[in-house]
Amino acid sequence: MAAAVVVVGSTLFTGCASKTDPITQADQADVAKGVPAPSLEQTKAIAEEGFVYGLPLVMNYAVMNEFAVDSRSSQFKAPFNQLSNEHRVATPADTAVITPNSDTPYSILWADLRAEPLVITVPAVSKKRYYSVQLIDGNTYNYGYIGSRATASAPGSYLIAGPDWKGATPRGIDKVFNSTTPFALTLIRTQLFNPADMPNVEKVQAGYRVQPLSAFLHQPAPPAAPKIDFVPATTAGIKDHFFEYLSAALEYVPPSADDKAIRAKLASIGVGPGRRFEFKDLSLEHKAVVLLGMKAGDEKVDRFLSSGMKNINGWNVGAFFGDQAFYKADWLMRAGAAKGGLYGNDAVEAMYPYTRTDGTGKTLDTSKHNYTLTFPAGKLPPVNAFWSVTMYDGKSQLLIKNPINRYLINSPMLSAMKKNADGSLTLYIQKDSPGKAKEANWLPAPDDTVYLVMRLYWPRTTPPSILPAGEGSWQPPALVVSK
Numbered sequence: 001m002a003a004a005v006v007v008v009g010s011t012l013f014t015g016c017a018s019k020t021d022p023i024t025q026a027d028q029a030d031v032a033k034g035v036p037a038p039s040l041e042q043t044k045a046i047a048e049e050g051f052v053y054g055l056p057l058v059m060n061y062a063v064m065n066e067f068a069v070d071s072r073s074s075q076f077k078a079p080f081n082q083l084s085n086e087h088r089v090a091t092p093a094d095t096a097v098i099t100p101n102s103d104t105p106y107s108i109l110w111a112d113l114r115a116e117p118l119v120i121t122v123p124a125v126s127k128k129r130y131y132s133v134q135l136i137d138g139n140t141y142n143y144g145y146i147g148s149r150a151t152a153s154a155p156g157s158y159l160i161a162g163p164d165w166k167g168a169t170p171r172g173i174d175k176v177f178n179s180t181t182p183f184a185l186t187l188i189r190t191q192l193f194n195p196a197d198m199p200n201v202e203k204v205q206a207g208y209r210v211q212p213l214s215a216f217l218h219q220p221a222p223p224a225a226p227k228i229d230f231v232p233a234t235t236a237g238i239k240d241h242f243f244e245y246l247s248a249a250l251e252y253v254p255p256s257a258d259d260k261a262i263r264a265k266l267a268s269i270g271v272g273p274g275r276r277f278e279f280k281d282l283s284l285e286h287k288a289v290v291l292l293g294m295k296a297g298d299e300k301v302d303r304f305l306s307s308g309m310k311n312i313n314g315w316n317v318g319a320f321f322g323d324q325a326f327y328k329a330d331w332l333m334r335a336g337a338a339k340g341g342l343y344g345n346d347a348v349e350a351m352y353p354y355t356r357t358d359g360t361g362k363t364l365d366t367s368k369h370n371y372t373l374t375f376p377a378g379k380l381p382p383v384n385a386f387w388s389v390t391m392y393d394g395k396s397q398l399l400i401k402n403p404i405n406r407y408l409i410n411s412p413m414l415s416a417m418k419k420n421a422d423g424s425l426t427l428y429i430q431k432d433s434p435g436k437a438k439e440a441n442w443l444p445a446p447d448d449t450v451y452l453v454m455r456l457y458w459p460r461t462t463p464p465s466i467l468p469a470g471e472g473s474w475q476p477p478a479l480v481v482s483k
Helices: 022-032 040-069 195-206 242-250 260-267 284-307 331-341 411-416 436-441
Strands: 106-112 118-122 131-137 142-147 156-161 175-178 183-190 209-212 310-312 315-317 371-375 387-393 408-410 425-430 442-444 450-457 479-481
Touching: 022 284, 040 106, 040 183, 040 242, 040 260, 040 284, 040 331, 106 118, 118 131, 118 142, 142 156, 142 175, 183 195, 242 260, 284 331, 387 442, 408 411, 425 436, 436 442
Parallel strands: 156 175, 425 442
Antiparallel strands: 106 183, 118 156, 118 209, 131 142, 131 183, 310 315, 371 425, 371 479, 387 408, 387 450
């Protein structure tokens, strides 16, 4: 990310300040107010801190653009306030969100809550079929849940409101959820038992309904919110346009007591609502320190991901998704959660042990080795819903193409799988088929490094359990090199 930075000894290579340099402009504004402008070293530190704070916001803003704003994007789903039901699971073609879930077809809603709240209505869903409605705001906080665990399987209508809505709970509404931002994401996961089950999933999805509150109450609609010309953003462009995207994202993330200090620091280098931060306009010295700061911030997030969780048999186990109260302004935890897997669930809804190593700590590389993952008899992942193990490319964290189009193994597949004589279950993690007799238990891998994610949906809270995260009585087994 920061390979273009030029450092000579301890002195940064400098050049003439540009009149359009956003950092220089911010400096001049500070000086005019009698506020000392940040030094180059302070600018680097702000870029580092700003990267950690802003990473989830930027990732979310880019996804929003691709899913709901840019209709030409290959990842476009639907305009704001329209529900998009996916009648399929994720494949290697889905690249907007890292570590995509391929267990459940998604129903996706990007909500614009500026004019009025929306009402989400869900049908009665069989108790045998898990579903969840995850409510995520522009801070990437999970601000509420509807579904099998949270509200049971009965039908209901739920109101999602933006930060400025203060009304009483309307008649016919089961619960009100408040987003901290005017633009918010809703992800609905509906369990798919097998490919032949898709028509049944589609029937459930057809029962999901979204409408403005005024329509739900059969009242006149309020005036429409002003049209916005969003700063274009793509997930692929994050590295090159990070602070430009962050300025754009902050326009739609109201400040809070939690982030007052970091937002003031960002403003001192020209990043914030209503500002255009163009990296190309920076002077050489400002480009250098910004890149150095971003690199340091990215490395800090990576260190958190490698050490911030408890290592259990090579798997990283932790709980790093939640609401605003959960994070308590821990921007590093929030950034690690986003980079590890954007839009993850609260621990009570799902747990996500992940690994890049075998049980001895060596990097998983299926170009060199075959691996096995064996669950002892009676010790499958303890869940109220279902579990899965998904294969991702070790570098991109995206699904990989393979000859049998199998991206995961999950508990609904157990009836077709073969157990060992002692009742244990072995999964074969390798790039080539283990042979026809074992192919039902094969999780195809790339000819490269591997990133594996185990998902436990609605984990049990009584022993055996993976909860509390990292301290539970159930532990994921180690991956072992095949002999």
